[in-house]
Amino acid sequence: MENYLIYIGVAAATVLLPGPAVMLTLNNAMQRGFIKTLAGVFGVALAILLVAIISASSLGIILATSAFAFNVVKIVGAVYLIYLGVKMFRSKPKTNAHVAAQQNSLLRCFMEGFFVSISNPKAVIFFMSIFPQFINLNEAYVPQFILLSLTFSCLVIAIHTVYALSATYAKSKLCSEKGSAILNKVSGGVFVGFGVGLAASSK
Numbered sequence: 001m002e003n004y005l006i007y008i009g010v011a012a013a014t015v016l017l018p019g020p021a022v023m024l025t026l027n028n029a030m031q032r033g034f035i036k037t038l039a040g041v042f043g044v045a046l047a048i049l050l051v052a053i054i055s056a057s058s059l060g061i062i063l064a065t066s067a068f069a070f071n072v073v074k075i076v077g078a079v080y081l082i083y084l085g086v087k088m089f090r091s092k093p094k095t096n097a098h099v100a101a102q103q104n105s106l107l108r109c110f111m112e113g114f115f116v117s118i119s120n121p122k123a124v125i126f127f128m129s130i131f132p133q134f135i136n137l138n139e140a141y142v143p144q145f146i147l148l149s150l151t152f153s154c155l156v157i158a159i160h161t162v163y164a165l166s167a168t169y170a171k172s173k174l175c176s177e178k179g180s181a182i183l184n185k186v187s188g189g190v191f192v193g194f195g196v197g198l199a200a201s202s203k
């Protein structure tokens with residue numbers, strides 16, 4: 001497959017861009033601890049892998065060409081992001097990290113990461129537009145598609161893990177009640193902003 005290294009660069013730059021998934025990882029690292037943050041990261045990575053698969057299927061074509069289908073998924077995603085934002089905004093400050101970590105299971109963190117990524121229809125459009133640029137039509141399609149999809153998911157895990165480690169290191173600066181309250185308000189506001197932006201966006 002041609003230009004694989006270029007694809008890695010493009011994919012890495014895309015994953016690095018701040019978005020709902022990155023914000024969720026940072027917030028989890030601050031509030032829930034590193035292990036549960038990883039659960040959320042794997043949820044994001046699995047969702048991205050499924051989105052990549054959808055983009056290569058007839059369902060991806062429907063989402064790309066049907067305004068109704070696109071808008072349904074878009075509104076569902078926007079509502080979920082706004083829900084997370086309001087939930088974070090209203091959360092009480094937590095000064096005891098152990099107690100805070102106990103309040104959320106690994107499965108819950110995993111599912112939050114999964115739904116944040118799977119409910120964004122723009123991800124399907126992104127994959128449908130970028131994959132053809134790096135697939136050699138003279139070679140077997142399926143192996144190339146699998147490599148591109150797995151590469152993107154692995155980059156999600158690697159880059160989000162770096163984000164999580166960085167946020168965990170910085171957590172001590174925000175471990176006070178005041179710092180935790182500010183983090184909840186900022187994170188909540190950002191997620192509501194992402195939700196409103198998604199709802200107002202077009203293809």
